[in-house]
Amino acid sequence: MKDMAIWAEKLVKVYSQVKAVDQLSLHVPRGSVYGFLGRNGAGKTSTIRILMGLARPTAGGATVLGFAIGREQVAILERTAYVSETKILYGGLTAQELVRFTRGFYPNWSNDAVAKYARTFETPMDRPFAKLSLGNRTKVCLLLALAQRADLLILDEPTSGLDPVGVDEFQRVVAEDLAGEGRTVLISSHQLADIERIADWVGVIDHGRLLLEARLDDIKSQFRLITAAGAGLPQGKSADIVSVNSDGDFCKYVVRNNAEAFAAELRNQGATVTDVSPLGLREIFLELVRKEESCTSGNAGEIAAAVSSSI
Amino acid sequence: MLLHINPSSGVPIYLQIENQVKHYIASGALGPGEALSSVRQVAADLRINPNTVARAYQNLERDGVLQTVPGGRTYVAENPTGLLKSEKIRRLRPHARQMAVEGTQLRLDPQEIIDLVWQELNALEEAHERHGDLGRKAR
Numbered sequence: 480m481k482d483m484a485i486w487a488e489k490l491v492k493v494y495s496q497v498k499a500v501d502q503l504s505l506h507v508p509r510g511s512v513y514g515f516l517g518r519n520g521a522g523k524t525s526t527i528r529i530l531m532g533l534a535r536p537t538a539g540g541a542t543v544l545g546f547a548i549g550r551e552q553v554a555i556l557e558r559t560a561y562v563s564e565t566k567i568l569y570g571g572l573t574a575q576e577l578v579r580f581t582r583g584f585y586p587n588w589s590n591d592a593v594a595k596y597a598r599t600f601e602t603p604m605d606r607p608f609a610k611l612s613l614g615n616r617t618k619v620c621l622l623l624a625l626a627q628r629a630d631l632l633i634l635d636e637p638t639s640g641l642d643p644v645g646v647d648e649f650q651r652v653v654a655e656d657l658a659g660e661g662r663t664v665l666i667s668s669h670q671l672a673d674i675e676r677i678a679d680w681v682g683v684i685d686h687g688r689l690l691l692e693a694r695l696d697d698i699k700s701q702f703r704l705i706t707a708a709g710a711g712l713p714q715g716k717s718a719d720i721v722s723v724n725s726d727g728d729f730c731k732y733v734v735r736n737n738a739e740a741f742a743a744e745l746r747n748q749g750a751t752v753t754d755v756s757p758l759g760l761r762e763i764f765l766e767l768v769r770k771e772e773s774c775t776s777g778n779a780g781e782i783a784a785a786v787s788s789s790i
Numbered sequence: 791m792l793l794h795i796n797p798s799s800g801v802p803i804y805l806q807i808e809n810q811v812k813h814y815i816a817s818g819a820l821g822p823g824e825a826l827s828s829v830r831q832v833a834a835d836l837r838i839n840p841n842t843v844a845r846a847y848q849n850l851e852r853d854g855v856l857q858t859v860p861g862g863r864t865y866v867a868e869n870p871t872g873l874l875k876s877e878k879i880r881r882l883r884p885h886a887r888q889m890a891v892e893g894t895q896l897r898l899d900p901q902e903i904i905d906l907v908w909q910e911l912n913a914l915e916e917a918h919e920r921h922g923d924l925g926r927k928a929r
Binding site: 510511512647650651653654655658659672675676677678679695696699700702756757758759760761762 | 798840
């Protein structure tokens with residue numbers, strides 16, 4: 480638990496009968512860049528708001544940098560830099576004024592970092608925040624977060640509105656100045672291509688539940704697309720078989736574990752295995768979320784099996 | 791050292807780095823004793839996680855391909871052997887199997903499949919000689 484920057488156990492958040500977060504357990508190792516992935520409305524922002532003390536969990540608990548949420552929230556806030564999903568700050572203030580307003584709250588604040596990142600991101604420092612484009616607002620929010628030189632950064636959609644150059648600069652900063660310095664970064668996003676580059680851990684959330692949490696490299700090593708041809712190929716899903724698509728005697732399987740063993744089993748049944756190939760994060764994400772949808776409309780036992788096997 | 795990665799490929803990034811470093815060494819672009827860029831530098835250049843680069847370097851070190859000296863710099867090992875012959879063969883066999891399966895499916899003669907491997911080996915050897923010439927001229 481000591482080596483976890485964020486440790487959440489069975490968090491639940493109910494907003495007027497809607498379960499935004501449902502028995503969610505999250506484990507973010509110190510020094511990792513953790514991609515927190517999910518569709519719109521999956522529960523990413525609700526989870527982050529609980530961690531930042533902006534919402535109280537209906538049930539469950541969490542520690543952030545070893546401090547309990549709620550009870551020790553001030554200690555958490557001093558050590559955690561946060562960029563919110565909405566990117567709303569005082570509209571009348573310029574970035575320069577926001578810097579002066581913000582720096583008093585953070586013991587590790589660095590004015591050198593302000594100057595450095597204002598240059599890196601070409602941030603407009605002397606125009607009122609409300610007059611800025613979304614991309615420039617995001618840059619101001621990132622600037623204020625980076626200057627805190629916090630041990631943990633929680634960034635909710637940190638690239639919204641940024642152009643490709645801005646995204647590239649952001650990724651260089653994460654690689655060099657944050658991960659390179661051993662800081663922990665939780666990035667919530669559905670920009671899978673950006674996450675795939677920079678994250679070493681990912682958690683996939685859907686309908687408030689965590690479907691998968693693992694090292695990205697391990698996920699990529701485990702998931703395989705198997706194409707096979709033959710009569711009477713198995714059609715059933717299981718904990719290992721995420722999806723089956725068939726067309727006559729041809730079958731496409733997405734397998735999450737033991738792909739080689741499954742391919743061998745198919746060959747033993749007389750099938751021709753034409754291909755066993757790896758999948759990118761995008762395909763894996765789609766398979767997981769679609770599986771979840773088909774489960775939700777299907778039977779409850781399968782949901783339980785899918786969820787317990789993914790945690 | 792210039793590396794290129796494709797993050798959206800299903801091949802883990804650390805494996806892509808390992809394969810490229812191995813190729814640079816096999817073709818002589820990186821010679822024994824030559825220093826590699828630091829983990830941090832590679833991570834910043836490629837905009838990837840330093841832990842991923844470190845994992846690739848550690849794997850290559852474990853295989854005897856690279857050496858890290860106290861203080862942190864990483865070099866191409868002087869005698870990149872390290873591995874037992876049986877282990878080398880165990881690792882290469884899946885590639886050979888793939889060649890055999892693909893080649894047979896494409897209706898190539900066994901000799902044509904073997905010739906292909908010879909051609910690739912010769913290409914590596916020529917690259918190696920070119921890099922050797924370049925190295926001598928530079929000195």
